[in-house]
Amino acid sequence: MGGVDRFMESILEIIPGILSFSILGWILLGVVLGIIFGGTPGISTSMGIAFMLPLTFTLPLIPSIALILGLYVGGTSGGLITAILINIPGTTAAIATCWDGHPMAQRGEAGKALGIGIFYSFCGGIISFLLLITLSPIIARFALKFGAVEYFSISLFSLALISTLSGKSLAKGVAAAMFGMAFTTVGAAPLDGNMRFTFGSHALEAGFKMLPVLVGTYAVSEVLKVAERNAPLPPATKYKMRGFGVSMKEFREQFINMMRSALIGTGIGLLPGLGANISNILSYTVAKQQSRYPEKFGTGIIDGIVASETANNAVTGGALIPLLTVGIPGDAITAMLLSAIMVQGITPGPLMFKNHIDIVYAVFIAIFIANALMIIVEYFGLSLFLKILLIPNYILLPIVLVMCTIGAYATNNRVFDVWSIIVFAIIGYGMQKFKYPISPFVLGYILGNLVETNLRRAFMVTRGSFVAFLERPIAAVFFIITIVFVGLMVRSRGKNKNMASED
Amino acid sequence: MIKKYGDIISSTVFLVCTVIYYSATFKLNTENISGNALVPRLISCVMGICCLYILVTSCVKLCKEKKLHVNTAVSETKGSPANKLKVILTIIFISVYAVIFPIFGFVISTPIYLTTQIYLLSPKDKRKILRPIILALIFTGFIYVIFTYVFFLLLPTGSFWYGRG
Numbered sequence: 001m002g003g004v005d006r007f008m009e010s011i012l013e014i015i016p017g018i019l020s021f022s023i024l025g026w027i028l029l030g031v032v033l034g035i036i037f038g039g040t041p042g043i044s045t046s047m048g049i050a051f052m053l054p055l056t057f058t059l060p061l062i063p064s065i066a067l068i069l070g071l072y073v074g075g076t077s078g079g080l081i082t083a084i085l086i087n088i089p090g091t092t093a094a095i096a097t098c099w100d101g102h103p104m105a106q107r108g109e110a111g112k113a114l115g116i117g118i119f120y121s122f123c124g125g126i127i128s129f130l131l132l133i134t135l136s137p138i139i140a141r142f143a144l145k146f147g148a149v150e151y152f153s154i155s156l157f158s159l160a161l162i163s164t165l166s167g168k169s170l171a172k173g174v175a176a177a178m179f180g181m182a183f184t185t186v187g188a189a190p191l192d193g194n195m196r197f198t199f200g201s202h203a204l205e206a207g208f209k210m211l212p213v214l215v216g217t218y219a220v221s222e223v224l225k226v227a228e229r230n231a232p233l234p235p236a237t238k239y240k241m242r243g244f245g246v247s248m249k250e251f252r253e254q255f256i257n258m259m260r261s262a263l264i265g266t267g268i269g270l271l272p273g274l275g276a277n278i279s280n281i282l283s284y285t286v287a288k289q290q291s292r293y294p295e296k297f298g299t300g301i302i303d304g305i306v307a308s309e310t311a312n313n314a315v316t317g318g319a320l321i322p323l324l325t326v327g328i329p330g331d332a333i334t335a336m337l338l339s340a341i342m343v344q345g346i347t348p349g350p351l352m353f354k355n356h357i358d359i360v361y362a363v364f365i366a367i368f369i370a371n372a373l374m375i376i377v378e379y380f381g382l383s384l385f386l387k388i389l390l391i392p393n394y395i396l397l398p399i400v401l402v403m404c405t406i407g408a409y410a411t412n413n414r415v416f417d418v419w420s421i422i423v424f425a426i427i428g429y430g431m432q433k434f435k436y437p438i439s440p441f442v443l444g445y446i447l448g449n450l451v452e453t454n455l456r457r458a459f460m461v462t463r464g465s466f467v468a469f470l471e472r473p474i475a476a477v478f479f480i481i482t483i484v485f486v487g488l489m490v491r492s493r494g495k496n497k498n499m500a501s502e503d
Numbered sequence: 504m505i506k507k508y509g510d511i512i513s514s515t516v517f518l519v520c521t522v523i524y525y526s527a528t529f530k531l532n533t534e535n536i537s538g539n540a541l542v543p544r545l546i547s548c549v550m551g552i553c554c555l556y557i558l559v560t561s562c563v564k565l566c567k568e569k570k571l572h573v574n575t576a577v578s579e580t581k582g583s584p585a586n587k588l589k590v591i592l593t594i595i596f597i598s599v600y601a602v603i604f605p606i607f608g609f610v611i612s613t614p615i616y617l618t619t620q621i622y623l624l625s626p627k628d629k630r631k632i633l634r635p636i637i638l639a640l641i642f643t644g645f646i647y648v649i650f651t652y653v654f655f656l657l658l659p660t661g662s663f664w665y666g667r668g
Binding site for chain 1: 536541617
């Protein structure tokens with residue numbers, strides 16, 4: 001009880017600071033921009049955050065967190081608007097929303113489909129928020145026991161997970177992760193500070209900064225992709241909103257579907273590398289399997305929208321758990337949040353719960369407010385958003401490019417960072433063209449330094465013995481899980497290949 | 504082309520990069536196991552194994568297909584050459600923009616870049632020169648105000664104008 005009381009006291013202490021008009025304004029701006037970025041087909045939420053990231057570096061910590069979390073929540077939900085009205089998901093997080101949302105819209109129930117989507121996005125966000133505030137302090141307390149060996153084993157586990165689960169080829173996933181890690185080895189080495197792979201260039205001595213890597217691979221490479229397949233959007237279906245379109249009876253009927261989808265979403269968010277793009281499809285599939293009328297899925301029933309929208313927004317809380325408790329980002333967006341926090345000289349992880357608890361609570365409160373603002377803004381501003389979302393990409397994308405370029409330059413006043421953006425954009429575009437997944441590349445880059453520092457530190461402690469790594473129980477568990485998981489993935493991919501060749 | 508030989512091309516490129524990367528580790532501290540060459544060497548080894556695997560399996564697959572006379576290139580949907588040109592031109596435009604904006608400054612280079620880029624990406628039936636110019640000027644002004652007065656970021660004024668007056 002004491003712990004809960006202390007938690008409530010601390011929350012009450014920090015609320016006045018967070019609830020200032022300026023912070024609410026940053027969250028509101030984030031939510032509005034998030035809905036626009038997430039809702040515009042061809043522009044992803046990651047691209048939107050990458051676009052705003054340089055600007056957050058000029059803000060104090062709490063406003064920058066508020067802005068990014070607003071973008072995250074707004075962007076994850078925003079995809080439903082075009083998914084329902086024009087059958088093109090604004091983001092991959094809303095793919096499954098199309099399957100029942102658009103048939104409902106075609107039947108003249110667009111308003112009801114939109115209302116349900118917005119309402120259950122909010123429910124998913126709030127349930128994952130509750131799980132976030134409950135689980136994070138427990139995991140952080142446990143993570144305080146972690147040393148270099150444990151951090152190395154967890155980072156390795158994260159890399160293995162993302163490499164094996166993203167994309168169709170395991171070898172390509174691992175190669176992409178290693179390629180990303182290789183870029184972190186340029187410049188001063190961790191622990192000894194010796195220069196590596198600089199080839200006599202002074203600009204390379206500082207290494208590649210996180211911002212150009214993220215902006216290049218996520219934002220600019222996407223622009224190149226859109227330049228290649230620039231197609232006009234179809235007209236939107238007409239809609240009329242009357243409330244959220246959910247009766248008490250429907251809410252009761254959908255309660256289990258909602259809770260199950262929220263748990264799936266939060267669980268997917270917790271796992272590194274998986275995000276809302278997986279959770280909405282997985283949750284939809286499970287809802288269909290568990291339903292008494294699976295044949296009706298895809299014809300325009302609310303169950304499909306509830307499953308998809310609850311699960312995709314539930315990822316937001318889940319993905320924050322590993323970031324706050326162990327300092328390992330769950331997806332691209334939390335990687336950018338990590339970058340925004342680290343630029344202010346604070347490293348997320350268990351010690352943040354001890355030394356900077358105000359920041360942890362600020363994240364909790366900001367994500368709650370972002371969800372509350374999302375439901376209000378998306379509901380009342382729907383007609384305005386639809387007008388903005390239908391602005392052609394050929395106008396929006398060059399503006400995004402200018403903002404990214406200028407933002408990257410203005411952060412450090414280095415033209416090298418602008419060139420880095422172009423290089424990483426070409427790398428990102430090329431990798432996607434040759435079917436190499438981007439997420440392992442980015443996570444490899446983000447975790448590279450953590451892996452190297454902890455591996456070298458661990459070898460110093462164990463005097464070069466790897467066997468000593470296995471004597472630490474937590475690390476041993478993670479090593480075993482990693483080996484078993486990779487083994488299972490290799491086996492299942494092999495089976496799938498054999499089945500495909502037999503066919 | 505990419506569908507048929509993509510894996511062979513990409514794995515070969517990665518393999519060459521890996522060999523160069525590995526060779527460069529000989530200049531690093533290799534005296535003890537926890538030296539700064541440890542992780543780059545691990546990366547090169549894992550990456551090398553993966554690239555070799557991709558290369559070998561794609562070569563075997565190609566040989567099998569040739570034996571069975573299966574032509575995968577038939578099913579390939581070719582991207583329009585005009586769109587590929589758009590990608591190349593977009594990369595060139597961004598690169599030129601990166602070169603000129605520190606020299607001529609934000610206010611001069613941004614409208615030029617935005618006009619050409621919007622014009623390039625516009626569908627053929629909507630390509631009118633006046634519209635991109637107006638949009639470019641409006642957005643340059645908007646971005647200037649946001650960066651300078653909201654985020655207090657210094658935008659490059661351009662080295663070309665210094666020492667000319």
